Amino acid sequence: MVEASSFKGRDVVSMLDFNREEIDFILDKASEMKPLAERGSDLLKGRILATLFFEPSTRTRLSFEAAMHRLGGGVIGFAQPGVSSIAKGESFEDTIRTVENYADVIVVRHPEEDSAVRAAKVAEIPVINAGSGPWEHPTQALLDLHTIREAKGRIDGLNIALVGDLLYGRTVHSLAFALANYDVKLYLVSPPQLKMRRDVLEKVEGRLNYVETGDLKSILPELDVLYVTRVQRERFPRPEDYEAVKDAYRIDREMLRDAREDLIVMHPLPRVTEIATDVDETPHAWYFRQVRHGLYVRMALLALVLGAL
Amino acid sequence: MVEASSFKGRDVVSMLDFNREEIDFILDKASEMKPLAERGSDLLKGRILATLFFEPSTRTRLSFEAAMHRLGGGVIGFAQPGVSSIAKGESFEDTIRTVENYADVIVVRHPEEDSAVRAAKVAEIPVINAGSGPWEHPTQALLDLHTIREAKGRIDGLNIALVGDLLYGRTVHSLAFALANYDVKLYLVSPPQLKMRRDVLEKVEGRLNYVETGDLKSILPELDVLYVTRVQRERFPRPEDYEAVKDAYRIDREMLRDAREDLIVMHPLPRVTEIATDVDETPHAWYFRQVRHGLYVRMALLALVLGAL
Amino acid sequence: MVEASSFKGRDVVSMLDFNREEIDFILDKASEMKPLAERGSDLLKGRILATLFFEPSTRTRLSFEAAMHRLGGGVIGFAQPGVSSIAKGESFEDTIRTVENYADVIVVRHPEEDSAVRAAKVAEIPVINAGSGPWEHPTQALLDLHTIREAKGRIDGLNIALVGDLLYGRTVHSLAFALANYDVKLYLVSPPQLKMRRDVLEKVEGRLNYVETGDLKSILPELDVLYVTRVQRERFPRPEDYEAVKDAYRIDREMLRDAREDLIVMHPLPRVTEIATDVDETPHAWYFRQVRHGLYVRMALLALVLGAL
Numbered sequence: 001m002v003e004a005s006s007f008k009g010r011d012v013v014s015m016l017d018f019n020r021e022e023i024d025f026i027l028d029k030a031s032e033m034k035p036l037a038e039r040g041s042d043l044l045k046g047r048i049l050a051t052l053f054f055e056p057s058t059r060t061r062l063s064f065e066a067a068m069h070r071l072g073g074g075v076i077g078f079a080q081p082g083v084s085s086i087a088k089g090e091s092f093e094d095t096i097r098t099v100e101n102y103a104d105v106i107v108v109r110h111p112e113e114d115s116a117v118r119a120a121k122v123a124e125i126p127v128i129n130a131g132s133g134p135w136e137h138p139t140q141a142l143l144d145l146h147t148i149r150e151a152k153g154r155i156d157g158l159n160i161a162l163v164g165d166l167l168y169g170r171t172v173h174s175l176a177f178a179l180a181n182y183d184v185k186l187y188l189v190s191p192p193q194l195k196m197r198r199d200v201l202e203k204v205e206g207r208l209n210y211v212e213t214g215d216l217k218s219i220l221p222e223l224d225v226l227y228v229t230r231v232q233r234e235r236f237p238r239p240e241d242y243e244a245v246k247d248a249y250r251i252d253r254e255m256l257r258d259a260r261e262d263l264i265v266m267h268p269l270p271r272v273t274e275i276a277t278d279v280d281e282t283p284h285a286w287y288f289r290q291v292r293h294g295l296y297v298r299m300a301l302l303a304l305v306l307g308a309l
Numbered sequence: 310m311v312e313a314s315s316f317k318g319r320d321v322v323s324m325l326d327f328n329r330e331e332i333d334f335i336l337d338k339a340s341e342m343k344p345l346a347e348r349g350s351d352l353l354k355g356r357i358l359a360t361l362f363f364e365p366s367t368r369t370r371l372s373f374e375a376a377m378h379r380l381g382g383g384v385i386g387f388a389q390p391g392v393s394s395i396a397k398g399e400s401f402e403d404t405i406r407t408v409e410n411y412a413d414v415i416v417v418r419h420p421e422e423d424s425a426v427r428a429a430k431v432a433e434i435p436v437i438n439a440g441s442g443p444w445e446h447p448t449q450a451l452l453d454l455h456t457i458r459e460a461k462g463r464i465d466g467l468n469i470a471l472v473g474d475l476l477y478g479r480t481v482h483s484l485a486f487a488l489a490n491y492d493v494k495l496y497l498v499s500p501p502q503l504k505m506r507r508d509v510l511e512k513v514e515g516r517l518n519y520v521e522t523g524d525l526k527s528i529l530p531e532l533d534v535l536y537v538t539r540v541q542r543e544r545f546p547r548p549e550d551y552e553a554v555k556d557a558y559r560i561d562r563e564m565l566r567d568a569r570e571d572l573i574v575m576h577p578l579p580r581v582t583e584i585a586t587d588v589d590e591t592p593h594a595w596y597f598r599q600v601r602h603g604l605y606v607r608m609a610l611l612a613l614v615l616g617a618l
Numbered sequence: 619m620v621e622a623s624s625f626k627g628r629d630v631v632s633m634l635d636f637n638r639e640e641i642d643f644i645l646d647k648a649s650e651m652k653p654l655a656e657r658g659s660d661l662l663k664g665r666i667l668a669t670l671f672f673e674p675s676t677r678t679r680l681s682f683e684a685a686m687h688r689l690g691g692g693v694i695g696f697a698q699p700g701v702s703s704i705a706k707g708e709s710f711e712d713t714i715r716t717v718e719n720y721a722d723v724i725v726v727r728h729p730e731e732d733s734a735v736r737a738a739k740v741a742e743i744p745v746i747n748a749g750s751g752p753w754e755h756p757t758q759a760l761l762d763l764h765t766i767r768e769a770k771g772r773i774d775g776l777n778i779a780l781v782g783d784l785l786y787g788r789t790v791h792s793l794a795f796a797l798a799n800y801d802v803k804l805y806l807v808s809p810p811q812l813k814m815r816r817d818v819l820e821k822v823e824g825r826l827n828y829v830e831t832g833d834l835k836s837i838l839p840e841l842d843v844l845y846v847t848r849v850q851r852e853r854f855p856r857p858e859d860y861e862a863v864k865d866a867y868r869i870d871r872e873m874l875r876d877a878r879e880d881l882i883v884m885h886p887l888p889r890v891t892e893i894a895t896d897v898d899e900t901p902h903a904w905y906f907r908q909v910r911h912g913l914y915v916r917m918a919l920l921a922l923v924l925g926a927l
Contacts, residue, residue, distance in 0.1 A: 045658060046657055046658015046659065046688065046690075047658065048687050048688070050680070074684075074687030074688075075687075076680045076683045076684050076687065076693075077680070078676065078680075078697060088888050088890070089888065089890040090887070090888030090889070090890070094887065094888060094889065095676060095888075097906045097909075098676065098677055098887060098888075098906070098909050099676070099680060101906070101910040101912075101913060102680050102681055102683075102684035102909075102913060103684065
């Protein structure tokens with residue numbers, strides 16, 4: 001049986017490091033955080049979170065900082081590498097070894113895929129991966145699961161589509177790893193140039209029931225969850241390829257007429273044009289509510305790795 | 310009669326939204342904040358302020374953050390848009406809808422005139438306007454009034470001059486709206502190119518007793534309050550026009566010989582050359598003391614809109 | 619006898635302003651901070667630190683912010699000048715006079731040598747110098763002394779070498795001033811282009827027992843403390859001069875074979891190549907542990923100047 005104490009001091013680097021029992025435990029603890037997210041608490045009073053963002057972020061950084069404040073703790077850090085000693089030529093490892101002297105837990109976002117692993121290796125305090133290049137974003141996957149569970153009451157038995165850029169999108173990689181622990185049918189919907197990374201699929205081979213397709217329209221009526229991601233123009237050498245793809249996966253109210261009434265549309269945000277704003281006011285729209293679940297999940301993670309639960 | 314509870318959940322977007330009774334009430338509450346500004350309090354413990362600055366600021370951002378800390382609350386946010394998801398193409402509305410999941414109140418500065426209105430429209434939590442392009446800066450107007458009341462014991466019956474850039478200066482727009490609630494004589498002193506915006510005057514037509522002039526020297530002896538603003542070089546296509554204006558409205562000790570002994574000189578800051586440093590040590594100089602009143606007023610506003618008073 | 623109350627309201631601008639008794643007192647108080655650095659405290663609850671960094675920094679800024687949080691206080695400030703009103707042409711003095719209205723203590727880093735002195739002159743609240751151009755960095759010197767005392771049990775009687783850029787390195791200037799209060803033998807080891815600044819030596823003439831040399835290898839066996847600093851490429855007009863120097867003062871495990879077994883290697887960090895990473899795991903390496911002492915020393919200084927001890 002999983003116990004809170006088993007998370008104390010632990011790193012949160014990859015969704016692959018957590019089994020189903022542990023994931024469910026984290027999600028349960030996240031639900032318990034809801035009242036504390038409303039009124040605050042002293043659970044982590046006197047403790048310090050360091051947020052080291054080597055890439056810009058609104059959502060993830062503010063979410064972790066809010067989580068720490070709601071638990072009564074303090075926050076230090078930087079929002080971009082220009083204000084850090086990296087600019088003076090310091091190695092990433094040296095920065096981590098320095099900062100761990102000031103904080104009790106480190107949250108790091110970095111453009112390199114192995115950054116979180118490297119940080120966890122040198123740091124004696126817990127490290128939480130807030131985005132390791134195009135590779136993983138495990139806390140996003142946990143908040144995605146928490147949102148699905150809230151909306152649907154369960155994760156098992158659902159038909160879930162991940163749509164958009166499955167090659168470079170770190171959130172869908174972590175989500176695929178997480179969903180491999182559940183009994184779901186997963187549709188991987190993307191243009192051929194942006195199909196799900198092969199090494200992601202290899203790591204969950206035999207554990208994940210998935211179908212790859214480029215045709216969203218034909219599977220839409222079967223879906224319980226439609227998880228949309230941003231397709232970036234820069235991924236396409238030829239502008240016309242981008243234009244074609246952009247339209248093929250753009251979700252609007254018209255298109256959702258073919259969907260189940262209780263389909264939920266999710267998005268890790270920021271969105272640009274891939275979900276029309278006319279969807280925002282429909283009951284399908286869960287992408288803003290989803291943000292709130294990030295707060296719960298991150299509060300739970302901080303409290304767990306700091307041994308406060 | 311105005312009650313504290315009527316401010317709970319309210320947005321602070323424009324000075325036009327507040328009547329005299331409400332303004333006086335806020336100023337009274339600001340005065341009550343003085344002891345808390347010295348020693349701190351737990352009034353907003355567990356609550357979170359999000360400061361979203363899409364334009365740089367020292368004074369206003371730090372003032373709000375200090376106000377929140379003095380009340381025992383936490384702060385998240387960004388000091389410039391480069392570190393936010395705006396850089397990834399996210400709409401302003403989406404950013405607001407995201408951040409409101411993490412915070413209890415949002416303070417926003419943005420270069421567009423309708424930004425604060427738009428933020429208040431989408432956010433369910435209170436939004437405080439910390440500068441909406443060249444249009445308004447209501448919390449500055451409130452701190453200006455609080456300073457005047459402290460220095461003069463009253464606002465009614467005073468002769469007040471607003472000097473400098475009345476076209477693009479957001480602080481003087483909000484101050485004109487606020488002063489329309491009081492029995493003052495207002496001199497609007499500017500070069501012809503930077504006269505008070507017509508739509509500002511239209512909104513207070515018949516309620517504000519004002520005179521427009523380009524001649525500061527002739528009215529100076531009558532003034533109780535001289536409110537100076539910065540004239541920016543960029544506003545003038547021809548450099549010689551700027552040089553002429555710059556000198557015409559530059560306040561120094563020599564010039565103040567013609568002023569009343571109890572004239573107070575105010576400035577929203579930052580100042581560049583429009584007030585000579587030889588004025589700093591005279592009893593006329595109120596522009597640094599004025600800063601402190603920003604703390605009181607913002608503490609009062611945060612406590613009011615969060616329903617803590 | 620030194621008493622805590624004598625530090626209340628005091629500025630920390632230069633190591634030259636503190637005598638041995640005062641330095642020892644600060645170091646004692648820093649040691650007392652260790653348990654509070656683990657579990658936090660309410661010693662500075664309700665108080666606010668403003669960190670004004672006109673030059674980027676990871677270590678010093680985060681260290682002060684962590685120190686303030688561990689003592690229960692709040693932090694406001696900026697990490698780079700671009701987000702402040704300096705960009706609008708505000709004078710440094712005006713920025714200080716503004717910020718002192720929001721905070722109880724100011725920590726300032728600025729590229730100009732007289733910045734901290736100027737800030738302390740205009741501010742009525744205490745100012746702590748976190749690096750004044752290439753001139754001084756007194757809190758670094760204090761943490762260096764605290765580290766030496768922890769490692770060696772004393773400062774008197776030690777053989778200490780300062781190695782690298784002694785001309786532009788502010789940390790070695792403050793450290794030389796501090797060590798002039800103790801009975802040490804100081805080796806000043808540098809290439810001829812980067813010898814210790816003459817005005818630093820003049821200020822401690824007759825009080826400091828020192829030898830200037832360019833030859834690290836010959837004195838290495840005698841050393842108790844080897845304090846290494848970064849030599850920046852930009853200091854050398856001719857690239858080949860830099861390359862020669864870089865190698866001459868590069869510390870690695872091989873070179874340390876000639877050192878005493880209990881030699882400690884220190885560095886203000888960030889390091890680039892001047893200490894090889896193969897030294898990190900030896901018992902000589904104290905440069906990461908040294909970071910932790912910055913937290914203790916800054917906690918003590920904040921508590922002392924705010925009169926909380």
